[in-house]
Amino acid sequence: MAVGTNTLPKLLPVAGVRLAVVSAGVRYKNRDDVVLITADSGSSCAGVFTQNAFCAAPVVVAKKHMQQMAARALLINSGNANAGTGEAGMQAAEQTCEAMAKALAIPKEAVLPFSTGVIGENLPSDKIIAVMPDLVQQLTADLWEKAAYAIMTTDTIPKGVSTQISIQGKTVTLTGIAKGSGMIRPDMATMLAYIATDIEMEEPLLQQCLEKAVNSSFNRITVDGDTSTNDACMLIASGQSAVKLSDNDGDLEIFTEALNALCQQLATLIIRDGEGATKFITIEVQQGNSTEECLQVAYTIAHSPLVKTAFFASDPNWGRILAAVGRAGLDNLSIDNISIYLGDVCIVEQGQRAQSYTEEQGQAVMNEEEITIKVLLGRGNNSETVWTSDLSYDYVKINAEYRS
């Protein structure tokens, strides 16, 4: 059960981008598990990948291929992460790219592989190669919803967003899908996101836009602090809207704002579907000396098992939030300048329980499904926002019982 989410909205096709979705039986039975996304010739493609030193074979291959030429095809499987699989895993990833390239009549380096699922098992590349003729035959623009389902592993809801903006009198479309539920769902190498737009943009600028968007969205969410070996976020720009944006373009901001918003929507959908989540928590840290210290405080709160269990219990336990701020490691932190709000209710002022605060006020906020913690550090002008979920019995259940 995800927190406060609706059903998947209608996902708009993006001109120049086609999809195919099939069932290959990689691990799951009776469901789609392989997705092919192709970009017409002339497209640009940007990507951001996991920072985990143990990145999976497909991540290594995708990064290598991207350095050689513009990507034309993204080949994604769920059910198996092809991670911790050593040299055999590298070969399997390369083989699938090679076969897919042949079927599409493009160079091998134009194909990028992505895998999500169980870590440490060999990828059954033969099963994926066997369905390639079906994939090629099926390619069509209107399959984003089916793709959103096919990339799920232990997600409880499919995740997708579409938006349209007007630039230079023309309509530009952005559509994205994502999967992920914990940073690593039990052995599930986790977060994947695929976004396409019909804007025209050179690859270096596209990469810049994507990195900035990821930084304020996918890089601002945490379920349990665990970073997957397979995380990737890809952005294709097909150029078929007849709107071209370059570095100095005044209209660039219209596009980046839409991209940022779309990434934030996808990222927060992952948190709403966080493992065992019963609360969707927004942590705003303001008045910091730097971005870094705002994030330090926000993540210390977001990762505190004591804060997370208090949210699960709907317990306005301000002492735990205060203690988390205090142990975040900020130099010369002056307690007397700190205020903390739960929703609109001031719970801590000047470093102690607010005079006006009553337990009933705190309880009313904590009873909500969606809660904002605001910490005012009183020592600067920087702000940062991080999203997280609570720590419930179901988190333990999901992660403890998965393999048994």
Add this chain to the structure above:
Amino acid sequence: MAVGTNTLPKLLPVAGVRLAVVSAGVRYKNRDDVVLITADSGSSCAGVFTQNAFCAAPVVVAKKHMQQMAARALLINSGNANAGTGEAGMQAAEQTCEAMAKALAIPKEAVLPFSTGVIGENLPSDKIIAVMPDLVQQLTADLWEKAAYAIMTTDTIPKGVSTQISIQGKTVTLTGIAKGSGMIRPDMATMLAYIATDIEMEEPLLQQCLEKAVNSSFNRITVDGDTSTNDACMLIASGQSAVKLSDNDGDLEIFTEALNALCQQLATLIIRDGEGATKFITIEVQQGNSTEECLQVAYTIAHSPLVKTAFFASDPNWGRILAAVGRAGLDNLSIDNISIYLGDVCIVEQGQRAQSYTEEQGQAVMNEEEITIKVLLGRGNNSETVWTSDLSYDYVKINAEYRS
């Protein structure tokens, strides 16, 4: 239920150190909750305190008093942490010191206050002051066991260790007690430890010895990464064994080894009694470039909810340990050099599942209550050890249901 612990051993009196234990009804009914520990004139006293920026009133007062003169009396209450209580909390801490000093006919600054229990409630200093005549009257050397019980909050077992060593043909005694169960048990500002010895030692050297011992014991344990606002570890040296040790003394090492071992025993008792703990986990990181990077890897594993839930499930889920090592943030970490052992079983070699490894071998180790993870980084000569517990339903239950 603590993991693999026995009953409290016999705790030896330390000449020159006396205790008193009474029931003041600070919060609990029908149990002891106030402890007085006095050191005869001529004693030295060292202390290490929480790094949390929000340190509780008694910590502020204790640190201030220690700077002014050698401590002669430690006044400890359980049930109320006197944390997050602002100016009123400071006054309450000072008042109890003043009253205790008067009753003992020593200066106020020779009394150090310690509080552990619920955060954010005013300390009922009148209740503590009311029992002071009883405390003074009762003072005796043989009350360490009763004191170990009286300082407990939500600990499930009392924690104490005694040891004797021979230096210069004479017997030196060390006795210590501790309390703590999570870094913060639900609102329980947590870890306190009191150690006494009859060795004679100047305060600067005693402080050095204590800091070194704490650094390889209390600073190497974690239940949930949360640091309390009240943590303190005190060491009294009464000097009554007629053995004096100074900086260049060849016998100093006999003493520091015994002190280090005693601190490790107390620290690991806290982990064995960790919130909801069903496993006692030792994490050894070897072959690191520095102490810091060994600790970085050890704590990333120790704090990973995915690793902790896998241990709760007795699941030999090597992918989660591998992923934790990978995200620990080490520069230029080469996967190919890494080996990981579960007990004596090699689960990862050269960055991938060991050829010889079978699930049965891993399962056999995971079925134990006490488990060692060993990570060989293959890039240096430094080692560090950290102790932790697993993440169970009971952890969530204890922390979510405590206040309801």
